[in-house]
Amino acid sequence: MADECFRHPRLAAVYDALDPDRSDLDAYVRAAEEFGARRVLDIGCGTGVFALLLAARGIEVVGVDPARASLDVARAKPGADRVRWICGDATGLPPLRADLATLTANAAQEITGPAAWRATLRGAYGALRPGGHLLFETRDPARRAWEEWTPEASRHTTEIPGTGAVESWVELREVRGPLVTFRWTYVFAADGQVLTSESTVRFREREEVESDLAAEGFEVAEVRDAPDRPGREFVFVARRGRGAIA
Numbered sequence: 001m002a003d004e005c006f007r008h009p010r011l012a013a014v015y016d017a018l019d020p021d022r023s024d025l026d027a028y029v030r031a032a033e034e035f036g037a038r039r040v041l042d043i044g045c046g047t048g049v050f051a052l053l054l055a056a057r058g059i060e061v062v063g064v065d066p067a068r069a070s071l072d073v074a075r076a077k078p079g080a081d082r083v084r085w086i087c088g089d090a091t092g093l094p095p096l097r098a099d100l101a102t103l104t105a106n107a108a109q110e111i112t113g114p115a116a117w118r119a120t121l122r123g124a125y126g127a128l129r130p131g132g133h134l135l136f137e138t139r140d141p142a143r144r145a146w147e148e149w150t151p152e153a154s155r156h157t158t159e160i161p162g163t164g165a166v167e168s169w170v171e172l173r174e175v176r177g178p179l180v181t182f183r184w185t186y187v188f189a190a191d192g193q194v195l196t197s198e199s200t201v202r203f204r205e206r207e208e209v210e211s212d213l214a215a216e217g218f219e220v221a222e223v224r225d226a227p228d229r230p231g232r233e234f235v236f237v238a239r240r241g242r243g244a245i246a
Contacts (some may be wrong), residue, residue: 002067003110005184005197006046012069014186015047017160018168024228025050027235028104031135032059037099041127043090043120044107048074048083055082062096064088090123097129103136109201112179117202121216128240134218137226137235141203145232146172146180157189165189178203206234213238 005011032040032054042051045063047070054061056079064086065071071085086093090101101124111117124134139145155169166188173181181200187193204212210220218238226233 002065002070003197003199004195005199006065006067006070008195008197009069009072010188010193011186011195011197012047012067012073014158014160014163014166015070015073016049017163018158018166018186022049024226025053025104027224027227028102028135029053029057031133031237032057032100035100035133037133039096039098039100041090041093041096041098041101041124043101043103043124044105044110045074045085046070046105046107048077048080048085050102050104051083052077052079055079062086062093062098064090064093090120090127093123093127096127097132098127099129099132101128101132101134105137106201108136108138109203110199112200112202118212118216121212121218125217125240130240132240133221134213134238134240135236137233138204138209139229139233140231141178141205143232146175146182149182163188163190173198209234209236217241 028050039060040054042061042063045051045065048063051061051063062084066089068087071087074080075085111120149170149172151169151171157165157167159165166186168184168186170182170184173183179200179202183196183198186195213220219241221239222237224235226235
């Protein structure tokens with residue numbers, strides 16, 4: 001199930017305004033160009049920022065996300081008719097023969113259960129053409145990013161046209177092995193409503209991810225650094241093999 005910040009209509013409507021700097025997507029756009037991708041599957045597409053960037057470049061895009069409220073935001077944006085939007089996840093997709101499948105931002109880490117993660121990789125494999133690529137990022141556990149998730153470091157107020165001021169902050173709730181739980185709080189000044197969204201993400205070691213990819217038929221072509229968070233994330237570039245999954 002998607003987190004509240006993605007599936008609550010009021011939170012989905014302000015999501016882009018609260019996170020306006022999407023320069024993290026530049027590397028994904030360049031990768032699509034690098035691989036000559038003409039058809040892309042955007043898994044966990046959210047409010048459609050990346051899908052629409054690609055569609056504006058003439059790329060055929062399928063965006064899939066389990067949060068209907070986020071997809072409603074995506075569908076209302078200019079150019080949304082160029083994208084095929086699917087409410088769901090990667091496990092029930094028809095064969096797309098995509099050149100590239102992506103999980104941008106924290107999408108890979110938000111799939112916390114081992115079975116669900118393996119099913120997502122299997123779904124991406126099935127949606128790709130032979131030789132197609134899967135691209136996603138995941139934070140390096142050794143950098144302990146969660147130690148920076150504090151109200152003091154994150155509290156800010158954003159003025160949003162048509163909505164007014166929204167104050168937001170994050171606080172760490174629990175660290176249990178590879179699972180890290182945190183909570184965002186949002187205060188809408190216009191009417192005083194307070195909404196919260198609790199999330200759990202999984203921090204995977206590089207070797208674990210490589211093993212999972214291999215088990216689902218992928219070849220790890222490269223592990224890159226994230227330009228927007230140098231030294232803090234693994235960016236996996238995996239290729240669909242031409243043989244069947246064992």
